[in-house]
Amino acid sequence: MAARALRNGPERSRDEQFVGRYRELAVLHAQLGRVCEGRSSLVVLEGPAGIGKTALAGEFLSAIENAAVLEVSGDDGESELPYGVLAQLVTQAHQVPEALAGLAAGASPDPLVVGAALLQLLAQLQHAAPVVVAIDGADWADLPSLQALTFALRRLRTDRVLAVVIVRESDHPRLPDGLRRLLRSSAALRLPLDGLSARELQALSARLGPVRLTPQAAERLHEHTKGVPLHARALLQQVRAETLADVDAPLPAPRAYATSVRGRLGACDSPAQRLLTAAAVLGTSAPLHLVARMAELTEPLPALEQLTGARLLVEWRTGAGVSVGFPNPLVRAAVYHDLGPATRRRLHLLAASLVEDVVHRLHHRLAAADQVDDALVREVALVGRRQAAAGHWAGACGCLTRAVQLTRTGPERDRLIAEAVEALLAAGRPADAAALGAQVSPGGDPGVHGYVQGSVALVAGRVEEAVRRLHEAWTHASGDPSPAEARADGDVRLAAAIGARLALAGLLRGSGPDAARWAAHALSLPHGQEDGRESGREGRQEDGQESGQESGRGSRQDGGQESGRGSRQDGGQESERGSGQEGGGEFGRFARLVGLGLAGEVEAGLAECAELPVPAQAAPGELDALLGRGTLRLWADDLAGAQADLLGLLAVSAGRSAPFQLLVATTLAQAEYRLGRWDDAAGHAELGASTADDFGQAWLASHAHAVAALVPAARGEWDRAATHVRAARAACSPGNVAAQVSTAAAEALVATARGDHDGVIAALTPLTRTNLPDEPVVVLWRTLLADALVNAGRPEEAEEVLVPCELLALDRERRSVLAAAARARAGLHAARHEPGEAETCYQVALEHTAKTETPFEEARIQLAYGTFLRRRGRRSAAAEQLEAAQLTLSRLGALPYLEQCDLELAASGRAVLRPQDTARLGLTPQEHTVAVLISRGLTNRQAARKLVLSVKTVEYHLSHIYTKLGITSRTALIGKLSDLGE
Numbered sequence: 009m010a011a012r013a014l015r016n017g018p019e020r021s022r023d024e025q026f027v028g029r030y031r032e033l034a035v036l037h038a039q040l041g042r043v044c045e046g047r048s049s050l051v052v053l054e055g056p057a058g059i060g061k062t063a064l065a066g067e068f069l070s071a072i073e074n075a076a077v078l079e080v081s082g083d084d085g086e087s088e089l090p091y092g093v094l095a096q097l098v099t100q101a102h103q104v105p106e107a108l109a110g111l112a113a114g115a116s117p118d119p120l121v122v123g124a125a126l127l128q129l130l131a132q133l134q135h136a137a138p139v140v141v142a143i144d145g146a147d148w149a150d151l152p153s154l155q156a157l158t159f160a161l162r163r164l165r166t167d168r169v170l171a172v173v174i175v176r177e178s179d180h181p182r183l184p185d186g187l188r189r190l191l192r193s194s195a196a197l198r199l200p201l202d203g204l205s206a207r208e209l210q211a212l213s214a215r216l217g218p219v220r221l222t223p224q225a226a227e228r229l230h231e232h233t234k235g236v237p238l239h240a241r242a243l244l245q246q247v248r249a250e251t252l253a254d255v256d257a258p259l260p261a262p263r264a265y266a267t268s269v270r271g272r273l274g275a276c277d278s279p280a281q282r283l284l285t286a287a288a289v290l291g292t293s294a295p296l297h298l299v300a301r302m303a304e305l306t307e308p309l310p311a312l313e314q315l316t317g318a319r320l321l322v323e324w325r326t327g328a329g330v331s332v333g334f335p336n337p338l339v340r341a342a343v344y345h346d347l348g349p350a351t352r353r354r355l356h357l358l359a360a361s362l363v364e365d366v367v368h369r370l371h372h373r374l375a376a377a378d379q380v381d382d383a384l385v386r387e388v389a390l391v392g393r394r395q396a397a398a399g400h401w402a403g404a405c406g407c408l409t410r411a412v413q414l415t416r417t418g419p420e421r422d423r424l425i426a427e428a429v430e431a432l433l434a435a436g437r438p439a440d441a442a443a444l445g446a447q448v449s450p451g452g453d454p455g456v457h458g459y460v461q462g463s464v465a466l467v468a469g470r471v472e473e474a475v476r477r478l479h480e481a482w483t484h485a486s487g488d489p490s491p492a493e494a495r496a497d498g499d500v501r502l503a504a505a506i507g508a509r510l511a512l513a514g515l516l517r518g519s520g521p522d523a524a525r526w527a528a529h530a531l532s533l534p535h536g537q538e539d540g541r542e543s544g545r546e547g548r549q550e551d552g553q554e555s556g557q558e559s560g561r562g563s564r565q566d567g568g569q570e571s572g573r574g575s576r577q578d579g580g581q582e583s584e585r586g587s588g589q590e591g592g593g594e595f596g597r598f599a600r601l602v603g604l605g606l607a608g609e610v611e612a613g614l615a616e617c618a619e620l621p622v623p624a625q626a627a628p629g630e631l632d633a634l635l636g637r638g639t640l641r642l643w644a645d646d647l648a649g650a651q652a653d654l655l656g657l658l659a660v661s662a663g664r665s666a667p668f669q670l671l672v673a674t675t676l677a678q679a680e681y682r683l684g685r686w687d688d689a690a691g692h693a694e695l696g697a698s699t700a701d702d703f704g705q706a707w708l709a710s711h712a713h714a715v716a717a718l719v720p721a722a723r724g725e726w727d728r729a730a731t732h733v734r735a736a737r738a739a740c741s742p743g744n745v746a747a748q749v750s751t752a753a754a755e756a757l758v759a760t761a762r763g764d765h766d767g768v769i770a771a772l773t774p775l776t777r778t779n780l781p782d783e784p785v786v787v788l789w790r791t792l793l794a795d796a797l798v799n800a801g802r803p804e805e806a807e808e809v810l811v812p813c814e815l816l817a818l819d820r821e822r823r824s825v826l827a828a829a830a831r832a833r834a835g836l837h838a839a840r841h842e843p844g845e846a847e848t849c850y851q852v853a854l855e856h857t858a859k860t861e862t863p864f865e866e867a868r869i870q871l872a873y874g875t876f877l878r879r880r881g882r883r884s885a886a887a888e889q890l891e892a893a894q895l896t897l898s899r900l901g902a903l904p905y906l907e908q909c910d911l912e913l914a915a916s917g918r919a920v921l922r923p924q925d926t927a928r929l930g931l932t933p934q935e936h937t938v939a940v941l942i943s944r945g946l947t948n949r950q951a952a953r954k955l956v957l958s959v960k961t962v963e964y965h966l967s968h969i970y971t972k973l974g975i976t977s978r979t980a981l982i983g984k985l986s987d988l989g990e
Contacts, residue, residue, distance in 0.1 A: 025215045025241075026067045028208035029060070032199050036068045039197065040075070040170050043138050048164035052191050053174045055201035058238025061174045064201065065142055068172075075138045082149030087182075090116045093143070093153035094126065104129055119152050123159025130160070130169050138168040146173050146187075147180040158187040203235020207702075212237070213252070216244045223702040224255045224402075224437060232259045232337045239265060239338060255437075256406045261342035269342035272318045279303070280311040284320055288343040289355040289372075290363075293333030296323070301362055302355070353378065367391060374410060385414045389424055392431070399594070399628045399664055401435040409444065422452045429460050430505070434594060436666030436703025438467050455485035455499060459506050466513055467667075469706035471743035475513050482506045504533035511599035516707060518745035518780055520606025527600035594632055594665055601636030605643055608820065613640045623656030631657060631664065635671060642679050645824050645860050650679045658692075666703035670696050674708075674715045681718050682824070684863035686900050690719040697732065700739075709739035710747030714754035721758040722864065724903040729758050749775060753789045760792055761904045768796035776809065788813070791828040798835045806836050824865065827856035831869045838876055846876060867896035871905060875912050883916045890916060899937055929984065930972045938965040943982045 032053075039049040053061045069077055078100055086092040095111040098104055107117055107125035133139045143149070143157065161171055175183070178191040178198060190196060204212065210226035213219065221229065229252070233239040242262035244252065251257050261269065273281060286302035287294060300308035312332065315321040320339055323332050334340040347355070353376045360372035370387060377384060392407030408428035415421040425448050432441035445460040458481025466474035486503040507530030514523030597617070604613035617637040620626065626634055638653035654676035661669050673696035680689035693716040700709040713736035720729035736751040752771045759767030772793040790813035797806035810832055817825035834849035850873040857866040874889030890913045897906040931939060941951040948966070952959045970976060973984050 025212065026063055027211045027215065028204050029064050029067070029201075032064055032201070033068055033071075035197070035199060036064075036172070037071075040072070040138065040140065043140075043168050043170040046166050046168055048167040048169045048171075050161060050164070050171045050173070050190070050196045052178050052196050052198045053172060053201065054176065054178050054198060056176060056236070058236045059201045059203065060237040061201055062144055063237065065144065065172055065174055069140065069142060072140060075140055076133045076136070077140045077142070079142045079144070080153075081144035082146055082153075084148045087148055087150055089150055090152045091122065091150065091156075093149040094122060094156055097126075097129070101129060101133070103132070116152065119155035120159055122152070122156035126156060126160040127163060130164075130167060134168040138170065140170045140172065142172045142174070144174045147175045147177070147182045151184065154184050154187055158184060158190060162186075162190060203230070203233070204237055204240065205235060206230040209233075209235065209240050212240065213244050216241065219249045219253060221252060222255070222437065222439065222704075224435070225253050228255050229259070232341070234336055238262075253440075256409060258344070259341060260345045261338040265338050266342035266346065269320065269339055270346065272320060273343065276314045276318060276320075277311070279305055279308075280314040283308055283311040284315055284343055285347065286355065287321060287332055287334070288340050288347075289352070289359055291368075292337060292340055293331055295328065296330040296332050298362060299332055302358060352376075377414065380414055380416060385411050388414070389427075393427065396427070396431050396434075399631075401431055401663075401665055404431040405435050405437065405440075412444065412447075417449065419453060419456075422448050422456045426456050426460050426502075426505075429463060433463060433467050434665035434667070436699075436705065438464065438704040438706070442468070453484070455481045455502050455506070457481070458484065459502060459509070462506070463509055466509060466516075467705065467707050469709070469739065469741040469744060469747075471513060471516050471707070471741060475510070475517070475743070478506055478510050478513065482510065500533045504530045506530075507533070508596050508599065511603065512595055515599055515602055515606070516744050516746050518606065518749070518778075520603045520608070523599050523603030524607060524609075525603075527596055527603055531596050531600065594668060597630075597633035598636040598639075598671075601633065602639050605640050608816075610640050610644050610820070613637075614644065623653065623660050626660075631660070632668070635668070635675070638672075638679075639675055642675060642682075643822075645822060647679055647683050647861055651676065651683065654679060666699055667705055667708060670699040670703075670705055670708055670712055673699065674712050677715050677718070681715075682862050682864070684861075684896070684900060686719045686723070690716075693718065697735070701735075706739055706741075707744065707747075710736040710744065711750040712736075713739065714750035717754040717758065721754070721761050722900070722902045722905070724761060726758075726762075729754075733758060745778065745780065748778075749780065749789070753792070756789060756792045756796075760795070763904075765796040765799040768792055769800060772796075788825055788828060791825075791832045794832040795835060798832070798839050801839075803836055803839050806832070810836065823856045823860045824862050827853045827860070827862070827865055827869065830856065831865075831872055834876070835872065843876075843880060847873075850876065863896050864900060864902065867893040867900075867902070868905065871897070871909050871912070874909075874916075878912055878916050887913060887916045895937060895941060931969060935965050935969050935972075938962055939969050939981060939985065942966060942978055943985050 036051060039051055042049050053065060055061055069079065078097060080093050080096040082093050091111040094108065097108055098112040105125035105128045107121050108129060110117065111122070130139055130141070146154065146157075149157075164171070173191060173196075175191070178196075179188050183191070191198070206223065206226040206229070209229050210221050210223065213221040213226065213229075229240055229243065233243065239262050242264065243259060246262060247259065251259070260266070273284060276284075282303040283299060283305060287299045290299060290302060296308060296312065300306070303311075305311060312321065312323060316323060319335055320343075321332050322335050323330055325331075344352075356372040356376035360369050360376065363369050363372065370384075370391060373384060374388060388407050389411040392404045392411060395401075395407060396404035405428065408424060408431050412421060412424045412428050415424055425444055429441045429445045432438070432444065442464045445464050448457050448460050450457070458477045462474045462477035462481060465471075465477060482503060485499045485506055507526045511523045511527035511530060514520070514526055601613040601617060604610070604616070614637065617633050617640075620630060620633055620637060623631065623634050634653055634657055638650045638657065641647075641650035641653060654672055657672045658676060661672050673692045677689045677693035677696060680686070680692065693712075696712040697709075697716040699705065700712040705712070713732040717729045717732035717736065720726075720732065733751070733754050736747070736754055740747045740751050752775055755771035756768045759765075759771060772789055775789060776793075790809050794806040794810040794813075797803070797809065810829060813825065814829045814833070816822075817829055830849045830853035834846045834853065837843075837846035837849060850869065853869045854866070854873070857869060870889045870893035874886045874893060877883075877886035877889060890909055894906065894909045894913065897909055938951060942948075948959050948962045952962045969981070973981070975981060975984065
């Protein structure tokens with residue numbers, strides 16, 4: 009209970025290892041702001057031991073400036089010392105009331121007298137500055153101090169005092185009744201603390217050093233510790249960095265926690281100890297009858313009663329009987345890691361003989377293995393391949409890497425490494441894949457070596473290196489340097505996997521024909537497209553079969569590996585080498601379809617996938633084809649179809665590979681951006697960008713961050729947009745044409761929104777010197793460059809840039825591209841003083857947008873058209889276009905464009921009605937937009953289409969508008985808005 013000095017500034021040193029708690033810190037600072045305005049506040053920080061209550065309070069207090077801070081704390085060892093807590097105040101203030109001064113000398117006045125003296129002290133201090141009183145460990149404080157504090161806290165009203173009470177529970181039985189009622193009342197703001205998130209634990213690991221945890225390792229630590237900072241910090245400092253980084257290695261309990269568990273277990277009798285040990289070996293949960301058999305107990309209930317009373321086990325009843333589990337993973341880790349190697353091996357062998365589930369039995373045999381067993385290795389590898397076939401990458405990683413560890417050096421081990429690397433890359437663990445891939449024998453099979461190194465290089469974004477290595481691997485694996493037919497004596501399975509990687513490389517290089525050709529070849533080889541689909545269906549059926557087995561229900565095995573779902577019970581008719589993912593890989597059909605699209609054959613690609621079901625009804629092996637279909641629909645201006653495919657994929661993508669989830673999120677964001685659903689687009693784009701960063705997807709990071717810059721750029725959120733553009737640029741690498749195009753387009757969009765024409769030209773001109781795909785949507789950047797060149801006074805160069813885009817769009821009938829090109833062409837005619845041709849082009853552009861749902865592009869055309877008409881002196885016609893643009897831009901929040909629109913409207917002689925104007929009438933922003941549309945003569949249905957809402961929603965808003973304004977007709981609405989300047 010060391011005394012802490014009264015201060016007027018941040019004297020407390022900040023904890024450099026503090027992470028997270030941003031919401032809670034914001035709430036505390038908001039309450040301090042309330043106090044500064046003369047309104048007292050009582051905040052309760054509550055949560056279990058180790059959750060970080062004291063650390064949060066310390067971080068808050070260290071940031072306080074110009075406030076008097078009083079800190080006191082309770083201690084279990086001094087809970088019987090009268091006024092032990094409040095006596096700490098004496099050394100923190102220079103002048104204290106007599107009743108408080110006597111506490112340090114051992115006086116024990118009445119708590120009401122002390123409470124009144126505390127109020128007097130607070131009144132004195134708040135004259136100079138606001139006061140913050142922090143009471144840490146209030147549930148350990150002495151009773152007289154708590155009674156006095158209760159008296160004072162109940163009487164704070166308009167005082168400039170913030171009281172922060174820190175307890176494990178606000179209704180803790182050690183607290184006096186009056187204080188419990190106060191802390192649970194509406195007068196107190198309760199802030200219950202939960203554990204840190206996995207991402208926050210990742211940041212904590214970086215601050216503690218020596219390594220920053222990968223997202224998967226951080227997720228495992230979060231699951232193990234429930235995010236409790238005390239336990240997580242202890243393990244980060246206690247466990248070797250290699251063990252923390254290896255997500256397949258079991259984590260122990262913190263030493264102090266393990267000591268506590270051993271103490272509680274030591275108080276139990278021998279049957280209870282045996283029961284707990286058996287449960288720890290079986291996993292985090294298991295049926296009681298199985299645990300009892302392991303412990304050799306015919307009557308386990310007395311032992312279970314002891315263990316539940318000691319908070320070492322919990323029980324629950326299901327339709328199949330009683331199951332038991334651990335209150336948290338740390339209890340199980342403490343018991344399991346306390347077992348000796350011989351005991352652990354004996355118990356795992358016993359468990360293997362008792363459990364019925366094949367995968368659980370295999371796990372126990374693995375845990376008991378102390379030497380290489382070829383038959384066991386083959387079984388482990390087979391399970392890993394089946395999990396990969398079903399897209400269960402986390403489980404596949406564990407099995408395949410374990411098989412590698414148990415296999416002697418040689419060709420078979422190299423093959424296993426290749427499969428494990430594939431699974432690790434899919435699971436978003438590229439660093440682990442690179443480390444494992446380095447173990448391939450340099451003098452072994454060149455095809456395997458090249459495939460592994462090429463795959464790692466591709467995901468790392470080193471495209472040229474990847475292509476070189478994969479081509480070399482293909483020659484060795486197929487006996488043919490070209491994607492024609494593999495020789496009969498070639499390794500067709502390996503060749504298929506190499507072909508799938510080369511197809512993805514083709515997409516990154518912007519070569520649609522190469523991507524489509526390599527993908528088609530990979531799919532044609534054994535274990536290609538059809539095998540993948542059937543294997544996926546088989547895995548899904550097996551999931552359902554296994555989920556009904558009690559032995560596998562809810563059980564997690566040692567090391568945190570989930571039971572392997574999707575395995576077959578028959579011991580295996582499946583080939584030992586080659587999963588359903590081989591041949592086309594997870595992206596075989598995706599690469600084929602998108603390759604066709606990049607080659608200008610979108611319609612041919614759509615025809616290939618026309619019969620695919622909706623995502624919810626698709627087999628796992630069909631999901632990548634659906635991603636391809638969604639992409640092609642996006643390019644073909646079927647935005648509703650694209651959104652349906654991609655939203656469906658998003659719903660079923662959990663557990664799929666990291667790149668698959670990234671591509672679904674970013675492609676969906678592009679569809680939503682074009683549809684004008686910008687809030688959804690921003691959220692999904694951020695998901696894609698964070699997936700790229702968190703899971704090391706360097707090959708897709710530029711594209712993901714470029715997409716994430718779209719909405720911020722159009723909304724004028726410059727810092728956020730610039731952050732994503734910088735990240736996109738940093739991830740660009742030579743040979744990755746897709747990344748270069750995406751990044752340049754993002755830079756140009758930011759510059760366009762800023763009105764920086766030179767910036768647009770600088771970003772996009774390099775693209776004119778490269779060979780890019782033939783798909784019009786991909787070369788839409790040409791319209792941005794043409795606009796900038798026109799505005800920069802370089803019309804001839806704009807003509808050269810625009811013509812190829814126009815020709816492609818006409819040839820492929822891409823309405824969205826034709827609209828943008830017509831807008832750019834209109835600007836070019838206007839610059840050449842050809843008003844008739846310019847107006848025709850603007851009208852053509854609007855005709856194209858009328859056939860596609862692209863509200864932002866339509867608004868940009870209306871804005872440009874209105875500006876053109878205003879400059880021609882046609883102010884009424886200009887205002888009509890500008891008002892239509894204003895409504896859309898306002899709804900989207902496209903502030904840079906909206907500001908330009910408002911200026912043009914004002915120049916047209918029209919008053920600008922903004923949401924803040926109608927707010928005086930009590931209308932919300934959404935009601936404002938509906939009111940303006942209806943006042944301009946639109947029907948409810950037309951307004952609904954304009955706002956991308958249902959007609960019923962528009963009717964709902966309109967009824968509220970009428971009620972708020974006290975009117976009953978559209979005519980009256982027009983009058984009301986006219987009074988505001990409309």
